[in-house]
Structures are given as C-alpha cells and as structure tokens.
Amino acid sequence: MAKFGILVFPGTNCEIDVLRVLRYLLHQDAELVWHTEQDLERYDAVILPGGFSYGDYLRAGAIARWAPVIEAVYDIAEKGRLVLGICNGFQILTEAGLLPGALQRNRHLRYVCGWTHVRVERIDTPFTSAYREGQVLRIPISHGEGNFYADPDTLAEIEKWGQVVLRYANPDGQLTETANPNGSLHHIAGIMNKAGNVMGLMPHPERACEAILGSEDGCGIFASMIHYLTRGRVFHVD
Numbered sequence: 622m623a624k625f626g627i628l629v630f631p632g633t634n635c636e637i638d639v640l641r642v643l644r645y646l647l648h649q650d651a652e653l654v655w656h657t658e659q660d661l662e663r664y665d666a667v668i669l670p671g672g673f674s675y676g677d678y679l680r681a682g683a684i685a686r687w688a689p690v691i692e693a694v695y696d697i698a699e700k701g702r703l704v705l706g707i708c709n710g711f712q713i714l715t716e717a718g719l720l721p722g723a724l725q726r727n728r729h730l731r732y733v734c735g736w737t738h739v740r741v742e743r744i745d746t747p748f749t750s751a752y753r754e755g756q757v758l759r760i761p762i763s764h765g766e767g768n769f770y771a772d773p774d775t776l777a778e779i780e781k782w783g784q785v786v787l788r789y790a791n792p793d794g795q796l797t798e799t800a801n802p803n804g805s806l807h808h809i810a811g812i813m814n815k816a817g818n819v820m821g822l823m824p825h826p827e828r829a830c831e832a833i834l835g836s837e838d839g840c841g842i843f844a845s846m847i848h849y850l851t852r853g854r855v856f857h858v859d
C-alpha cells in the first residue's frame with residue numbers, strides 16, 4: 622500500500638474525487654493535506670487536485686504557488702517522490718517552476734467542460750505504465766486556462782527530452798485540429814519533468830475511474846503510480 626497526500630488550497634474542489642478513487646476504489650492510504658503544511662516527508666506521493674485555488678485570481682495557480690506547502694513539494698520532488706498535478710494542480714506546478722511552460726487562457730477564451738480524448742505518448746513512466754503505447758483515453762476536461770504554451774526553445778527541449786506524456790487526439794489517435802480543445806501547442810495535454818517523477822495534466826483522470834461515470838480510462842494513471850511505489854519499478858502490463 623502506498624501513502625498519498627492530497628493537497629488542499631482555498632478553492633480546491635476535486636480533492637474528494639481523488640480521495641475516493643485512491644481510498645475506496647484502489648484501497649490506498651490517502652489523506653487530505655491543508656496548504657499550510659510544511660512537511661510532506663510521510664508521503665510516497667503527493668497529488669495537487671483541480672479547482673479554483675484562490676479564485677484563479679491573477680492567473681490560475683499563481684497565488685497557490687506561494688503557499689507554505691509548496692516548499693515541501695520542492696523537497697519531496699527533489700528526493701524523487703511522485704508528484705502529480707491535475708488541472709489546477711498542473712497550473713500550480715508550472716507556476717512553481719516544477720514543470721516547464723505555462724497554461725494560458727483557452728484560445729477561444731471560453732471555459733470548456735466535456736469529454737476529450739488523449740493519446741498516451743510514453744508508457745515508460747511511473748504515471749502511465751498501465752497503458753499501451755499510443756492508447757487513446759477518454760477523459761473529461763474542465764478548465765478556462767488549459768492552453769499549454771512554452772517559448773520555442775522550451776518547447777523544443779520538452780520534445781527533445783520526451784517530456785510530453787499525453788496529447789489531445791481524436792478517438793483514432795490522430796492529432797486533428799478539432800481534437801485540440803483549448804489551442805495547446807503540439808496538442809500537449811500532459812507533461813513530466815526531465816527526471817520523470819513530476820507530472821501535470823489538464824484532463825481529470827479522477828473523474829474517469831468508474832464505468833458508471835462514463836469511463837474507467839483515467840484509473841491507469843493512479844494504478845501506474847501505485848505499481849511504481851509498491852514494486853519500485855516501472856511495469857508494463859502487456
């Protein structure tokens with residue numbers, strides 16, 4: 622069993638969904654952690670869930686990034702523990718400099734909420750080993766600022782290091798214009814750091830872990846993390 626800390630900032634709203642998946646569906650030790658916490662040493666993995674931390678004032682994630690708990694996130698990331706940012710959590714991780722690039726307002730300047738498809742680009746990571754290479758996942762999105770941007774040099778480096786984990790695609794895995802819901806460069810939906818222990822993604826895998834909710838495709842993210850943490854290595858299912 623792995624021990625997960627789920628960070629909660631004022632305005633976070635997806636923490637119970639993540640807690641439910643980890644505790645009741647996947648039977649892990651998981652608990653909520655308030656943003657004032659300064660020590661995350663007791664967790665194998667930390668998740669920054671979605672929401673509207675500090676009301677998205679200034680920019681989504683720009684204020685949460687200065688919360689006391691973020692210093693502790695730097696510490697455990699440095700030690701190679703797993704850190705996953707979902708939606709607003711991804712925004713906070715880019716603001717904190719733990720992941721490259723930025724999440725700008727959606728290209729059409731509208732909030733988008735609905736189902737999307739993402740193609741798994743890497744399966745040799747602690748977050749995606751439960752999937753098949755090129756597998757297309759059906760996972761919902763819900764954001765106003767999900768338009769991934771990086772300057773040309775940073776984007777080239779992200780691609781060169783193979784840091785793109787998920788790209789928006791159509792159900793056949795093609796990177797068509799209409800499959801990109803927010804204008805993200807290179808269809809980027811999820812990236813990791815160079816070390817491979819910090820990942821952020823805009824889609825909400827915790828909302829796609831039960832068939833009754835319309836998809837179980839998101840569960841592989843959490844299952845991969847658990848496998849990595851309990852077996853100590855990346856595992857390929859097939």
Ligand SMILES: NC(=O)CC[C@H](N)C(=O)O
Nearest residue numbers: 671672708709764765766
């Ligand atoms: N679901 C979320 O985490 C929303 C993220 C952020 N508040 C946005 O609108 O972009």
